[in-house]
Amino acid sequence: MHLPSFIETQVLIIGGGVTGTALARDLALRGVDCILVERDDINAGASGRNHGLLHSGARYVAGDRDAAMECRAESDILKRVAAQAIQDTGGFFVAVQGDDERYIADFPAHCARSGIAARAVDVAGARALEPALSEATIAVFEVPDASIDPFRLSLESLAQARSLGARVMRRTRVTGFEREGRRIRAVRVQRGNGGNEVRIVASQVVNAAGAWAREVAQQAGVPIAMTYSKGTLLVTHTRLAGRAVNRLRRPGNGDILMPGGTVSILGTTSTRVDTLDDIQATAAEADLLVEEGARMLPALATMRYVRAYAGVRPLLGSSGAADSRAVSRGFALFDHEEDGLDNLATITGGKLTTCRLMAERAADLVCRRLGVTRPCLTATTLLPVDAASVWTGAGFSARDWMHSHHADDALLCECEMVPGSAVDAIVAGLRAAGDTPTLTDIGLRSRVGKGACQGGFCAVRTVAHLYQQGDFEARRGLAEILDFFGERWRGQRAVLWGEQLAQAELTEALHCGLFGEELRGAALIDVSAPAAPHGAANADPAGEAAP
Amino acid sequence: MTSGRGNSCDVAVIGAGMAGMAAALFAAERGLSCIQVGSGGGILFASGLLDLLGVHPVAEGRLWRSPYAALAALAREQPGHPLARVDPGAIRTAFESFVAALGEAGLAYAPLRGRNRSVLTALGTLKTTFGVPLSMVAGANLLEAPGGRQPCLLVDFRGLREFSARQIAATLGDRWPGLRCQRIDFPGFEAVPELYAAHLARALESGETRERTIALIQPLLGDAHAVGLPAVLGLGHSRAVHAAFEAGLGLPVFEIPTMPTSVPGLRLLGALERVMAARGVRRRHLSSVRALARNGNPGTMTLELDGVPGGERLSARAVVLATGRFSGRGLTADRGGVRESLLGLPVQQPASREAWHQRDFLDPSGHAINRAGLRIDAAWRPLDASGQPAMPRLYAVGSILAGQDWMRAKCGSGLAIATAWAAMEQVADHLGGAGAG
Numbered sequence: 001m002h003l004p005s006f007i008e009t010q011v012l013i014i015g016g017g018v019t020g021t022a023l024a025r026d027l028a029l030r031g032v033d034c035i036l037v038e039r040d041d042i043n044a045g046a047s048g049r050n051h052g053l054l055h056s057g058a059r060y061v062a063g064d065r066d067a068a069m070e071c072r073a074e075s076d077i078l079k080r081v082a083a084q085a086i087q088d089t090g091g092f093f094v095a096v097q098g099d100d101e102r103y104i105a106d107f108p109a110h111c112a113r114s115g116i117a118a119r120a121v122d123v124a125g126a127r128a129l130e131p132a133l134s135e136a137t138i139a140v141f142e143v144p145d146a147s148i149d150p151f152r153l154s155l156e157s158l159a160q161a162r163s164l165g166a167r168v169m170r171r172t173r174v175t176g177f178e179r180e181g182r183r184i185r186a187v188r189v190q191r192g193n194g195g196n197e198v199r200i201v202a203s204q205v206v207n208a209a210g211a212w213a214r215e216v217a218q219q220a221g222v223p224i225a226m227t228y229s230k231g232t233l234l235v236t237h238t239r240l241a242g243r244a245v246n247r248l249r250r251p252g253n254g255d256i257l258m259p260g261g262t263v264s265i266l267g268t269t270s271t272r273v274d275t276l277d278d279i280q281a282t283a284a285e286a287d288l289l290v291e292e293g294a295r296m297l298p299a300l301a302t303m304r305y306v307r308a309y310a311g312v313r314p315l316l317g318s319s320g321a322a323d324s325r326a327v328s329r330g331f332a333l334f335d336h337e338e339d340g341l342d343n344l345a346t347i348t349g350g351k352l353t354t355c356r357l358m359a360e361r362a363a364d365l366v367c368r369r370l371g372v373t374r375p376c377l378t379a380t381t382l383l384p385v386d387a388a389s390v391w392t393g394a395g396f397s398a399r400d401w402m403h404s405h406h407a408d409d410a411l412l413c414e415c416e417m418v419p420g421s422a423v424d425a426i427v428a429g430l431r432a433a434g435d436t437p438t439l440t441d442i443g444l445r446s447r448v449g450k451g452a453c454q455g456g457f458c459a460v461r462t463v464a465h466l467y468q469q470g471d472f473e474a475r476r477g478l479a480e481i482l483d484f485f486g487e488r489w490r491g492q493r494a495v496l497w498g499e500q501l502a503q504a505e506l507t508e509a510l511h512c513g514l515f516g517e518e519l520r521g522a523a524l525i526d527v528s529a530p531a532a533p534h535g536a537a538n539a540d541p542a543g544e545a546a547p
Numbered sequence: 548m549t550s551g552r553g554n555s556c557d558v559a560v561i562g563a564g565m566a567g568m569a570a571a572l573f574a575a576e577r578g579l580s581c582i583q584v585g586s587g588g589g590i591l592f593a594s595g596l597l598d599l600l601g602v603h604p605v606a607e608g609r610l611w612r613s614p615y616a617a618l619a620a621l622a623r624e625q626p627g628h629p630l631a632r633v634d635p636g637a638i639r640t641a642f643e644s645f646v647a648a649l650g651e652a653g654l655a656y657a658p659l660r661g662r663n664r665s666v667l668t669a670l671g672t673l674k675t676t677f678g679v680p681l682s683m684v685a686g687a688n689l690l691e692a693p694g695g696r697q698p699c700l701l702v703d704f705r706g707l708r709e710f711s712a713r714q715i716a717a718t719l720g721d722r723w724p725g726l727r728c729q730r731i732d733f734p735g736f737e738a739v740p741e742l743y744a745a746h747l748a749r750a751l752e753s754g755e756t757r758e759r760t761i762a763l764i765q766p767l768l769g770d771a772h773a774v775g776l777p778a779v780l781g782l783g784h785s786r787a788v789h790a791a792f793e794a795g796l797g798l799p800v801f802e803i804p805t806m807p808t809s810v811p812g813l814r815l816l817g818a819l820e821r822v823m824a825a826r827g828v829r830r831r832h833l834s835s836v837r838a839l840a841r842n843g844n845p846g847t848m849t850l851e852l853d854g855v856p857g858g859e860r861l862s863a864r865a866v867v868l869a870t871g872r873f874s875g876r877g878l879t880a881d882r883g884g885v886r887e888s889l890l891g892l893p894v895q896q897p898a899s900r901e902a903w904h905q906r907d908f909l910d911p912s913g914h915a916i917n918r919a920g921l922r923i924d925a926a927w928r929p930l931d932a933s934g935q936p937a938m939p940r941l942y943a944v945g946s947i948l949a950g951q952d953w954m955r956a957k958c959g960s961g962l963a964i965a966t967a968w969a970a971m972e973q974v975a976d977h978l979g980g981a982g983a984g
Binding site for chain 1: 592594596601602608610611612662663664665668669670671672673674675687690691705706708709710711713714717718719720721722730738739740741804806807872873874876879880881882899900901903904906907908909910911913914916917953954955957959
């Protein structure tokens, strides 16, 4: 029997979301060798499809005090150690006429019990600070919420892990586990589409696959009770509020508007789903968010939206509750010893704000099993800035370009002001990690494709730049644009009305009307050739059948 | 006919995109006095290529060498398509007439030979089209040369970000081994990081810049039989600039259309404005129509305009709606549905917003919303909710019409020119028959 090649490591991490990347960093800082495998790209799941809200904990004070206190402690830590990924915007909790007065009245005491600083703000003062708030506002509290860029957090965590020896394999999926008694002897993974199978022989395996943790555990033969909750969010064209604005009520639909650099992010919905396949925001979800959000911030009813996206929250337990918000947002670490395995752990559930703590708990378990006694350093070690990972934040590349303005550094994206030098830095970062950069990779690591045109113009310039730099060859640009638009489009369908529909029409006129990209290979056929292949010659033998 | 002065006219054309321009031209050619309202800004997004019909059926992505054979197939298989309602002979006449008018205005097209051509794009794809500007035709000729594709040099300019000759050569390289690329600095713009095609086009109208550019390209020619450049060879004097490049390099030179807003779009708008002026079409290019109503005087309509101080009222015996789709503002979409922007005419559309778009942006069969639009009667008059003509002398042409996907069928200009021609035939009939004026 032919055995595929194998790689050895101390710890294999499955999943490149905020938890997996934080775990790689945690282990690397403790001197533990690890490999992270990710089926798609960094933060491809819920880690990249959320509000970017660093919770003060105030949202959970009434229903889940433990979660509230965890959030408070962790947000304080992240504000210290990962300040470059955080905008300390502060947050408002806002009630409008008709909201539950009992909830409003109890809120300050609930916050106090969880140690969260909540300060009552008079309504007129609050509306002076946030003019978009509704005239129907009846109560406002200020809390220490903040905005966090999960992409920058994960990319810089991984960059530091790599600098300490960790290895990362993107676009690599787990195909099977080899068990031997109470141990996993090796994990089989496949690189890319139809790529080689590789065996990874690890002393310890951590399943940090987020919503996919149940599927991964199943592959290893262990059950996890988990439900899925789909959450949809909308991105506005311009920023509507400076602070995090939360509805002061029990968590519900469309009750958080987060600043995200130059835009605002409105969310979420919460719907039970049974499958992880093809999760996309729907028109009905967009309508629900717009209508609910507009009760707190009326301008949301007429705002231009550039994008919608949906993520799936992994929720623990198999509660039959119809409202998945009733299921705990806490996290869990499974050691799987009762399931008959001594070197597998699953860390899942939880939320962006607590990702560092989740990684710490998982790393503690793994280190205990490995006999490593070094303590966790992530609560005290500053996250280093990585040159290839700084481009995700809205507004950063614009500032950088203005300051350093080199004569030969042309802007490729004019909506978000992304220059060629940013693309080059990202490409260099990917190449240094042994990766082949794609247009979609560049999109994830920069603001390319994230402005009003959603890639219609900047994709063309970026592809031209990549050819010019020698990064693309042959017909790769066409395939890359197809992939890139495929990814961008998932987030557009649900918000295409008004101005954004007109914008999408221009993009289609260019990419279909002029470039013919939808024709795929047929876009390279010379229709005038006497022996034109494809349908032309067959359907049109006469050639000159003019009337 | 109504006199061609003041605020009264036979035909008011609302819209100054391709369809509105074609309608105004054909009105003038029929001797009808015409006022056209609208900025023409949409034409800046045009490539200069005049499509007739390149793909049918769109779901199969089948390309056609003869647009007329494609039209015949369309008429058989999709009789509700607006292009299928126009007699092919009339389409031929309309195109000849439109291209001749552009030629008189200084924008020359290669002779229409009744068949589609392939034109290189900035992405390295081959675009199927019908009317090819003279400045682009050498590339199409090279592609279809009987002896195979001859060596060719593509030149681009550092800083013109959306155009990489290297990309085009790489994309087509295995099908065109003799395709080479070179990058040069644009004379006088060496220290400028971002170049705009329109600036280069204007600069090349200066003889000195032209000579310096030609001198930079000359040593790179090698075995090339032709030279391809991004479409920057002059704006208003493109014919002379193109001729100077061909003379200076001693080879056929062709332009490759770039991303909008492009120089060929600017040239087209300029040429159409000259056509309108020459034919006596009165333009209200700063205005938009606020309201349109039939007035007391039977057989006339009143248009109320915004955009000039105090507004303006026009009186017209017939009105042609050529306001385009969403980016042209002819159609308005909100979360609840699509309506026609000016009169709120009913729009044929999918039942719900969820059905507007496919799950893949580049789905070959196209998005249902693209086929939404106005329904019309046999005389090109848009229908109201009861299925009757909304007004006796209101006509609709161009991309606002239902039942077509011009972006995928590669029939945008064809739709504009053919429907404008056919509708104007009806207008002339109706007005002539009414015996008024």
